[in-house]
Structures are given as structure tokens and as C-alpha cells.
Amino acid sequence: MKLRYALALAASAVCIAGTAGTAAAQSGTAGHKAVSGGGVATARSVNLRALARGTQLPVHGSSVGPLGINGRPAGADLPARRSAGRKAPSVVPVSRGHGPNSTPGAPRRSRVSRPATLHVRTALIPTRPAFPRVPHTPPTTINANFNGVRQFNSNCGGCQPPDPNAAVGTTQIAEAVNLRLQVYSKTGSALCGIGLNTLLGTTSSLSDPHVQYDNLRNRFSMVVTVVPTPGATPSLYLLASRGTSACGSWWVYRLTFSGSFYPAGTLLDYPYLGQDRVSLLLSSNNFCCANSYSYINSAAFSISKALVYSGAPVSFTSYSVAFSTAPVNVSGIPIAPTTSTYFLASVPGSGYDLYRMTTGPGNPIVLQAAISSPFSAPSRRVNQPGTTQTLDPLDGRIVWDPVLSQNFIWFTHGIDLSGYPSVRYGAISVLSNSATVATAYHNATSDDFNPSIGVTNAGGSAIYAWLNWAYTDTPHNRATSDTSNGVLPGTGVPNLIGTDRTLVVGSPTSSNFRFGDFSSVAVDPVAASGSCPAGRTAVTNQEFFGTNGQWATRVARLSFC
DSSP, rough: EEEEEOOOOOOOOEEEEOOOOSSHHHTTTOOSSSEEEEEOOEEEEEEHHHHHHHHOOOOOEEEOOBBTTTTTBTTTTTTTOOSSOOOOOOOEEEEEETTTTSSSSSSOEEEEEOOOOOOTTTOOOOOSSSOSOOOOOOOSSEEEEHHHHHHHSSSSTTTOOOOOOEEESSSEEEEEETEEEEEETTTSSSEEEEEEEHHTTTTEEEHHHHEEETTTEEEEEEEEEEEETTTTOOOOEEEESSSSSSSSSSEEEEEEEETOOOOOOOOTEEEEEEESSSEEEEEEEEOOOSOOOOOEEEEEEEEEEHHHHOOOOOOOOEEEEETTOEEEEOOOTTTTTSSSHHHHHHHTTTEEEEEEEESSSSOOOEEEEEOOOOOOOOOOOOOOTTOOBBBOSSSSSSSSSOOEEEEOOOOOEEETTTEEEEEEEEEEEEEEEEEEEEEESSSTTOEEEEEEEEEEETTTEEEEEEEEEEEEEEGGTTEEEEEEEOOOTSSSSEEESSSOEEEEEEESSSSSOOOOOOOOOEOSSSSBBBOOOOTTTEEEEEEEETSSSSSEEEEEEEOOO
């Protein structure tokens, strides 16, 4: 969450009443408890290109977030200390004939580098292997690899961090960074762009934009939170493009919240946005109140796509969930039909809280299972070579939406591994409520952080997966760099160690201390070429630092072809 101060125009609003308390949401065992309901939000139509040609609203801001469950910026209390030594390998033989990312037919057995915590009942933290144990292939083709929005042109002055994320449509890549929406061709040519205050027409300070693409109805959608002033009504902006192009017209809703669950001045921090075939899925962490924040609850809800895409009035009921519960996107080109929709939270020291609702807007969200798969959140900040300035690895939360493929939810988040910030990824079976996990990092002395994952079906239970994260390697004088790795169909859930492909090598910064708060992976809905079919290409978006020490973003289009 970044505090930003802007001049803009007022937008239409709706009041959503709230009645429930907060204890269940804080404990991580909430579900099937309605926390707000009623009200109707109306839409207005805006045209991006027309607004971009007009007077642009000035924006100023400063950084204070995102907020952790203690009400302080996540990672602010972590020590800035270095890890000593390297990580010892841990090797476990596993079968790939069943479970996540398995192919039909006879089981295949091989020795794969796996963490010691693969069994979901164990409480051990895996040691960090120093070397890869099996050959692995990251995405083989880089179709595009270019700089996106930078700190100086983010419509937010010196705001940090950038909140980078991107969505990919049939012909466009839409990147939401800080207070700007920038649209590119798939080769990196700038097509259009606009400040979010100008697009939304609001005097409010804004934060945490999150954009996605619906490959069934060919629409972009986006959520942006409103940073409240004391006594202000809690609000979120929800947008949907009126056609395939992100440069054209958009429907704009301002959703507002009230009642005992949403006191005046409540910040709806770190809003998530996901989707299944018929609904937009949203959630947020809620802090009260402006200028002195304390965590009060987290809530999730769904809204009909059909209503939003037509600009019709919308209403919804939200439900209490665990801290930083992310909606689970449904994979498929087009998005597959499902009978159940899911939300997932990573819980340090415990594992995962899995929530379920019957697919369809407005249905109750219930806790399906608390899944044991213990991990520790990063225990220190990220080190950089050539400076004592450290960066924030966040707090073990899921920063980008997990993905449902067949009966498995694929996810990733930060962990502590032998004193190093590292990456965990894996899959949860929604049938057995069990987790299969692995680790990913650049090498034995790197700090690895801010991960995101994208997945597409490859038949049966098999998938292609793209994993995107940032790393530094202080002992080897490597500053913040963006990297990618991948998982091929039928290879199970292997450790991804030292097999990643670096997309850009950054520079150290002494002027920035925040990082993230997002990164993203979005599967391209169309073929990359005649020999590379749809579903084999994804767009990644991540942060790095330029030679001037300011943040920049990197957009890459990567294929398994």
C-alpha cells in the first residue's frame, strides 16, 4: 500500500452494509460468515484515449506499505543480517505417475531434488540444496523482453514500490504499475497509457492496481484501492474494458463499504482480483483507521461478470477469510467451466487455508480445509551488493493469484530457507486437501523473493508452468535481477535450483527500500506462432533497479516451444 495524494473528479459510489466481527478472520478459520451485504453500485463509461488527450491530473505520493498483520509495513521489522555458508542438498526419490503434473499411463520413477518437507504432516523446514539434481528446461523461447513503466513515468513521482503486474490479451499487454496503466503490443511497442487518477476521475489517493484478462469474453478488468482520509467511506474501484482493447472504453464502478465490519476510514489494503468462468473474484486485508492502522479483518466476495461487462448495477455479499487470502484463477483457453471456485491463503508456521464456494456470483465462501504444510516466512531482509540498503521480501503471503488446473491449485510465495529469503511453489489437491511443495532459487548464495506463477493445462493432470521471481546474489556481486523458470508436463513438482533463465540484470539501489508488492504471470490466449500453439506462452512482469538506482519493470513473453 502506497499513500498517494492526487487531484481528480468524484465518482459514483454504493454503500455495502456490514455486520460481522473480526475474530474468525484473524484466526484464519473464518468462512461462511457474511460480513457485508446489500446496496447497488452503478457504472459509468470512460474512454482511455479520449481522457489521455485531455488534461492529466497531477499525482503525488509516498510509501508506507503494504501492511502486515501487525499493522506495520510488511517486512519493516525484519533484521538486515546476512546468512552464512551454503545450503546442504536434500534428495528424495519420488514417483511422478500420479498426483500434480502427472501424465496418463504407467508411473515413472526418478530421483528428483525435493525438500524434506514434501510430506504435508512434517514440521521440518527444508535445507537449501546447493546444486540442481536433475536437468530442467525453463521456457525455451523469449519472444519479447523489454522495459515497462519506470519510476520517473509512473504518474506517482517517487512512489515505491511499483506493484508491477500485467495481463495479456489477443493483441495487447496491459501493465498496471503504481498509478499508471500502460498498454503495449506483444513486441513491446507502446500503444497507449494513462494515469489512474485521470482514468478513474477521482480526487482520492489510490494504490495497488491489479489487472487481468478474461480469455472467454475478451475483456480486461482491474481493481484499485482507495487510500482513505480520516472518516472517509472505505472504497475500491472496479473496472472492465468494454471491448477487447485496453486502449478503448471502460466501465468504472466505485464500490463502497460500511457497517461494523468496515468502520469509516478503513483501508482495504492489498486487493486481489481473480476470476472463474462467470465471476470476478475479489478480496482484501482491512485496516482501521486512516493515519494509524491496525488489522481488523480480511474479506472476499464475487461479482457477476455478465453484469460488470454490460455496465449494469451490481451488488454482492462479502465473507470473512484469513489474512491475505487470494482468489484462485481458473485455467484454460477459454477459461474452463467449474462447479467449485477457490480462495487460498498461505499461513506461516502452519500451511494453507483453502476456501471454497459453489461457482456463481454471491454464493457463500466456506473454509474447506486447513492444510498442514509448515513453512517459515522470510526471517531477514534482502541484501544487495555494494550498499547497506536492504529490500523487503514481504511476509510469506501469496502475492499473485494461484491457478486451478484440473483438481490442483498451483501457487507460490516467499519462505525462509536456511536463513535465506527463498521461493516455495507447489500444488494443492482440492480432492484430498494435501499439498505437494518444492523450492526454487537462483543459486546457493542468492536471496530470492517476490514470486508469481502461471499454469496451463497439458492434458490429464499435466501442466506447463511458468515461475517468475527476483533475486540478488551479494557474494557474487549480482544486484536485483529478474528471472524465470518452468515446469514441463509430467515432471511432477521438482525443485527449481540453478536452472532459471535471467531476463535482466539490475543494479543496486540506495534510494529504494521497498520491493514488489506484486509480480505476475499471465498465460497468452493465442498462439505465439504457427509452430507454437496457444497455451505455450506466458507474459511475466517483475521489478528491478536501473543504473540510476530507481526502480523499473520488466515485461517478458516466454514460450515452451
